[in-house]
Amino acid sequence: MADVKHFDPDRVLGxxxxxxxxRGAGSTGIQDVLTATGLSRSSLxxxxxxxxxxxxxxxxxxxxxxxxxxxxxxxxDRRGLPAISSFFSRLIGVRCSGEFAGWGCLVSNAHxxxxxxxxxxxxxxxxxxxxxxxxxxxxxxxxxxxxxxxxDLAATxxxxxxxxxxxxLRSRAGVQAEPLQAAVxxxxxxxxx
Amino acid sequence: MADVKHFDPDRVLGxxxxxxxxRGAGSTGIQDVLTATGLSRSSLxxxxxxxxxxxxxxxxxxxxxxxxxxxxxxxxDRRGLPAISSFFSRLIGVRCSGEFAGWGCLVSNAHxxxxxxxxxxxxxxxxxxxxxxxxxxxxxxxxxxxxxxxxDLAATxxxxxxxxxxxxLRSRAGVQAEPLQAAVxxxxxxxxx
DNA sequence: TTTATCTTGGACTGGTCGTTCCAAGATAGG
DNA sequence: CCTATCTTGGAACGACCAGTCCAAGATAAA
Numbered sequence: 001m002a003d004v005k006h007f008d009p010d011r012v013l014g015x016x017x018x019x020x021x022x023r024g025a026g027s028t029g030i031q032d033v034l035t036a037t038g039l040s041r042s043s044l045x046x047x048x049x050x051x052x053x054x055x056x057x058x059x060x061x062x063x064x065x066x067x068x069x070x071x072x073x074x075x076x077d078r079r080g081l082p083a084i085s086s087f088f089s090r091l092i093g094v095r096c097s098g099e100f101a102g103w104g105c106l107v108s109n110a111h112x113x114x115x116x117x118x119x120x121x122x123x124x125x126x127x128x129x130x131x132x133x134x135x136x137x138x139x140x141x142x143x144x145x146x147x148x149x150x151x152d153l154a155a156t157x158x159x160x161x162x163x164x165x166x167x168x169l170r171s172r173a174g175v176q177a178e179p180l181q182a183a184v185x186x187x188x189x190x191x192x193x
Numbered sequence: 194m195a196d197v198k199h200f201d202p203d204r205v206l207g208x209x210x211x212x213x214x215x216r217g218a219g220s221t222g223i224q225d226v227l228t229a230t231g232l233s234r235s236s237l238x239x240x241x242x243x244x245x246x247x248x249x250x251x252x253x254x255x256x257x258x259x260x261x262x263x264x265x266x267x268x269x270d271r272r273g274l275p276a277i278s279s280f281f282s283r284l285i286g287v288r289c290s291g292e293f294a295g296w297g298c299l300v301s302n303a304h305x306x307x308x309x310x311x312x313x314x315x316x317x318x319x320x321x322x323x324x325x326x327x328x329x330x331x332x333x334x335x336x337x338x339x340x341x342x343x344x345d346l347a348a349t350x351x352x353x354x355x356x357x358x359x360x361x362l363r364s365r366a367g368v369q370a371e372p373l374q375a376a377v378x379x380x381x382x383x384x385x386x
Numbered sequence: 387t388t389t390a391t392c393t394t395g396g397a398c399t400g401g402t403c404g405t406t407c408c409a410a411g412a413t414a415g416g
Numbered sequence: 417c418c419t420a421t422c423t424t425g426g427a428a429c430g431a432c433c434a435g436t437c438c439a440a441g442a443t444a445a446a
Contacts (some may be wrong), residue, residue, distance in 0.1 A: 002392035003443045026219045027307055030434060040395050041435080047325035051434065094390095104304070111365045112295070114220055123366050148383065162359035162376050163352070169357065169362050172304045173303035173316045183355050186348035190341065190383035194415045195422035223404060229440050234405080244404065320425095 009047055012037045017058045021106045025055045025113045048190055052116040059122045060107040071133045080141030081188065084134065088184040090166060095171035107167035131161045148193045163187055202240055205230045210251045214299045218248045218306045245309040252315045255299040260319055264326045273334030274381065276361045277327065281377040284357060288364035289373065301361035312341045356380055
């Protein structure tokens with residue numbers, strides 16, 4: 001009856017994600033997305049709607065396919081404090097070296113855009129998800145008596161969540177990994193018993 | 194011999210600073226600056242050069258007239274840990290309430306813009322200035338035996354500098370002051386002896 | 387093969403961007 | 417006053433923006 005799409009929408013979403021991630025939504029034109037994906041205007045607008053809809057889809061995709069797997073890996077690591085330490089090491093590795101060095105985190109970056117409402121929701125989901133996972137990991141550490149007694153675990157989770165955001169932010173300035181690693185060590189060391 | 198300017202350039206720079214600060218450089222058009230200041234295109238270009246030059250001037254003004262006074266106040270406060278605690282309280286106050294609530298910090302925000310090179314330099318100056326002042330305050334606290342022994346003061350200063358950046362970032366998402374205050378308490382409490 | 391329906395390429399729209407340009411206005415030394 | 421020189425208002429420029437539209441192409445059921 002009808003024609004069928006000549007492209008894979010999810011692949012296109014992945015390519016659009018890279019463009020928004022590296023250059024930011026505000027500085028990215030629809031033309032940039034078309035160039036990166038090879039689509040024509042018609043196909044893009046027909047499939048994803050306008051730029052704001054596309055950005056919102058990309059944000060959600062990033063949260064689901066980039067952030068949540070990182071959080072899940074931390075959640076699955078039952079070692080307590082070493083699990084948290086490993087999480088930050090991996091985070092700094094991704095932010096300061098390899099394919100995405102200096103790109104920061106798409107969700108952190110979105111704090112500076114005047115994003116649509118749907119995208120703003122993702123910011124709080126992201127923060128809540130990371131905070132919850134860190135809280136759980138701290139609880140494991142506490143149960144293993146790795147932590148000094150009397151710590152406010154919820155507030156400490158918030159503190160470490162903020163630290164992750166700062167790493168995302170500063171990595172965009174091209175900061176080296178080692179100073180960030182040292183800062184994380186300085187944040188975690190005083191927590192031990 | 195010649196005509197004289199019909200406006201005060203520094204006042205104009207201050208008004209431009211507010212526009213760039215609230216909305217970001219990328220989302221701010223020259224027309225927005227003209228509207229905010231009442232200048233005509235000719236006067237603005239004739240006095241400050243193009244948009245990038247103006248943004249760079251505004252960045253430096255912000256660092257000198259907004260950030261450095263905050264840092265100087267911390268440096269002048271010789272109480273040690275209470276000085277650091279007060280610094281963060283004031284920071285959170287500015288970021289979450291009053292005239293500039295939800296605006297973040299112009300320099301932090303600049304991490305997400307594709308800024309000119311001259312503006313990028315300000316980022317590192319800002320980071321270095323805050324880190325140095327925090328290091329000095331930690332040294333005072335250590336000399337007063339307020340800190341547990343064996344802390345890496347330089348790395349801890351880096352850690353607290355990152356915390357400040359995270360507060361700046363998250364405040365743009367409209368975060369409440371209290372969770373941030375709790376996070377700061379959780380970051381500082383484990384440092385005490 | 388015909389036909390109904392979705393997809394696609396790309397021209398086009400109205401608006402905004404940063405910037406340039408020039409004539410008119412303002413100023414202060416002579 | 418006169419005049420040289422800077423400032424100012426505002427028109428104009430080409431480039432780009434997000435988004436629309438339609439004819440041509442592709443597809444699969446009948």
